[in-house]
Amino acid sequence: METAKLRKFAQFARRSLIEQVGAKLKLVLAEESPARRESPSAIKKLEEAIAEQGKEQVVERVAYIWFNRLVALRFMDVNRYNRIGVVSPAEGQFQPEILADAKMGHIDEEMVVENTRKRVFALLDGKMPSQDPQGEAYRLLVVAACNYWYSAMPFLFERIDDYTELLMPDDLLSGNSILAYTREAMTPVACEDVEVIGWLYQFYISEKKDQVFEALKKNQKITPSNIPAATQLFTPHWIVRYLVDNSLGRLWMLNRPNSDLVDQLEYYIPPEETEADFLKIEGPEELKVCDPACGSGHMLTYAFDLLYAIYEEEGYEPSEIPEKILTHNLYGIELDERAGELAAFALTMKARARQRRFFNKGIKPNICVLEKVSFTPDELEEYMSAVGRDLFTQGLRETLQQFEEADNFGSLILPKLTNVTDVLAELETKNLGSNLFLADTHSKVLKVLRMAEALSPRYAVVVANPPYMGGKGMNGRLGAWAKENYPKSKSDLFAMFIERNLDMAVTGGAVAMITMQSWMFLSSFEALRGRILNQHTILSMAHLGARAFDSIGGEVVSTTAFVLENAHKPNYRGAFLRLVDGNSEAEKMAMMAQAIAQGRSA
Numbered sequence: 001m002e003t004a005k006l007r008k009f010a011q012f013a014r015r016s017l018i019e020q021v022g023a024k025l026k027l028v029l030a031e032e033s034p035a036r037r038e039s040p041s042a043i044k045k046l047e048e049a050i051a052e053q054g055k056e057q058v059v060e061r062v063a064y065i066w067f068n069r070l071v072a073l074r075f076m077d078v079n080r081y082n083r084i085g086v087v088s089p090a091e092g093q094f095q096p097e098i099l100a101d102a103k104m105g106h107i108d109e110e111m112v113v114e115n116t117r118k119r120v121f122a123l124l125d126g127k128m129p130s131q132d133p134q135g136e137a138y139r140l141l142v143v144a145a146c147n148y149w150y151s152a153m154p155f156l157f158e159r160i161d162d163y164t165e166l167l168m169p170d171d172l173l174s175g176n177s178i179l180a181y182t183r184e185a186m187t188p189v190a191c192e193d194v195e196v197i198g199w200l201y202q203f204y205i206s207e208k209k210d211q212v213f214e215a216l217k218k219n220q221k222i223t224p225s226n227i228p229a230a231t232q233l234f235t236p237h238w239i240v241r242y243l244v245d246n247s248l249g250r251l252w253m254l255n256r257p258n259s260d261l262v263d264q265l266e267y268y269i270p271p272e273e274t275e276a277d278f279l280k281i282e283g284p285e286e287l288k289v290c291d292p293a294c295g296s297g298h299m300l301t302y303a304f305d306l307l308y309a310i311y312e313e314e315g316y317e318p319s320e321i322p323e324k325i326l327t328h329n330l331y332g333i334e335l336d337e338r339a340g341e342l343a344a345f346a347l348t349m350k351a352r353a354r355q356r357r358f359f360n361k362g363i364k365p366n367i368c369v370l371e372k373v374s375f376t377p378d379e380l381e382e383y384m385s386a387v388g389r390d391l392f393t394q395g396l397r398e399t400l401q402q403f404e405e406a407d408n409f410g411s412l413i414l415p416k417l418t419n420v421t422d423v424l425a426e427l428e429t430k431n432l433g434s435n436l437f438l439a440d441t442h443s444k445v446l447k448v449l450r451m452a453e454a455l456s457p458r459y460a461v462v463v464a465n466p467p468y469m470g471g472k473g474m475n476g477r478l479g480a481w482a483k484e485n486y487p488k489s490k491s492d493l494f495a496m497f498i499e500r501n502l503d504m505a506v507t508g509g510a511v512a513m514i515t516m517q518s519w520m521f522l523s524s525f526e527a528l529r530g531r532i533l534n535q536h537t538i539l540s541m542a543h544l545g546a547r548a549f550d551s552i553g554g555e556v557v558s559t560t561a562f563v564l565e566n567a568h569k570p571n572y573r574g575a576f577l578r579l580v581d582g583n584s585e586a587e588k589m590a591m592m593a594q595a596i597a598q599g600r601s602a
Helices: 004-029 034-038 040-053 055-078 097-103 114-124 133-148 178-185 195-217 224-231 237-255 298-313 321-329 337-354 377-387 394-401 406-412 420-427 436-454 476-485 493-504 523-535 585-601
Strands: 289-291 330-334 366-369 459-464 505-516 537-546 558-565 575-578
Touching: 004 034, 004 040, 004 055, 004 178, 004 195, 034 040, 040 055, 055 133, 055 178, 055 195, 055 337, 097 114, 097 133, 114 133, 195 298, 195 337, 237 298, 237 459, 237 505, 237 537, 237 558, 237 585, 289 298, 298 321, 298 330, 298 337, 298 459, 321 330, 321 337, 330 337, 337 366, 366 436, 377 436, 394 436, 406 476, 406 493, 420 436, 459 493, 493 505, 493 523, 575 585
Parallel strands: 289 330, 289 459, 330 366, 459 505, 537 575
Antiparallel strands: 505 558, 537 558
16 A cells, blocks of 8 residues: 555644644633533533643544544545545535535435534524634534444544534635545545555554654653554554464364365465364354454454455355454454554444445444553442452452553553453443442443453454563553563563463464564573473464564564464474565565465475
């Protein structure tokens, strides 16, 4: 995919949206602003958010929300998932189709509620005073479209009835508006693949990433709120295919050795000898795949394609397959709320592309966004008395306290409770709605247990491009926690994720990752290498070295991609590809394809 235009747009969009949202914030907070009279509850929420997070954080969050929504609406316009263009003009027009239709007296009654339709017509007919009647009418229509999509995608289109709407950018219709640039960058060709969403996400946060690393040079540690920007890196598609083909694809081929899918697995490396000892899979529903640092969902969207082919080969009805995949197979875990939204959106778009009526099914992707949750001792004591002390084992109590810094430790948290699913199922049956205090505590307990369940060891495949962060970048709490919980791999987040992912996979399951290459050589990772060699099995490895990511220049990142099995097979002969001599993504990709083809024909 051509990414230069996407990079330029996403970086411009972030700066522009932050500026526009910041300007809007000043207007709505002015003492005599119309917003204070018309939306006092939203203003109250806004002021509370500023008091808690600070103006800069609120502005950045709202700008990010609007970026995600406008990008999503454009993608759906281009792919005709919106019945009428919400941010895109009809052919030969300049203004968005939904506004052009409204000016001619037509508004989609299903998408836009009656009160909003009346206000839009009043603005356009000059019956409601406004300095910018078309702009105001269009903002109402965009908000209505977002609210309409809430039922199908609540993770991205939360109902807009708070300060998010108040801070919506004003200029959406001019030739220099954010929407004009969105349409220019997100061309129909770019929107043919939902991968465009991942690239936009990486480029949107790239300037913040630069700021974080500039601060790091001045010995300013990476705070929890900056961890996502500092550690996100979009994985090239050929590396994704290598990882998924040799984990999910391999597992399926072991269970179905006569499957014709082998012809679709371009990067699959078959075992040298026939294997008898492997994870037995009865049907596609058992292929649980998790990306514990899923970002915008690139690994999962390719896994979706492969799973669809698997279900299809097994004879499932095409109309049932997308729902089954999102219900039974794919799981993502993410620290960044906005990235998690985009991952869920990308999977929903994958499903919709395969099933025309998918939006009506009410199926939500299994994307778990980790967030910090804390309890006071008194809170837990009262809750324990209400639900029954027999349920409150030491493991449950400890697990409920493990997420107090979830924004800092993320997927590295290993829940103490071993039977999370059983306890969660029992607590979900409790009805504590009559007691407001207990209801709030109950909601928090369920939230923690759902996060703990996502982090439990239950996956046939764990695939990831984990965050990279050395000890020098870690804030004090993260560094101390790493030493206590990951003594073998504490030197870098990516190494801790190698251990963590092995713990998330079932016995015989596959762990596929791309990481920095340093764990292969440095003495600080000797204990980690010992664990891998003495408890697990290296199935294959592609040593990429430097320049495997064209989006990162020079020798900054030297990497290796590999697939491990969560079982010790000391006599297994893995496949090892040396690709360090390639000087670009294209060269390394060609070298890998050639090596795999030669291996298959040998």
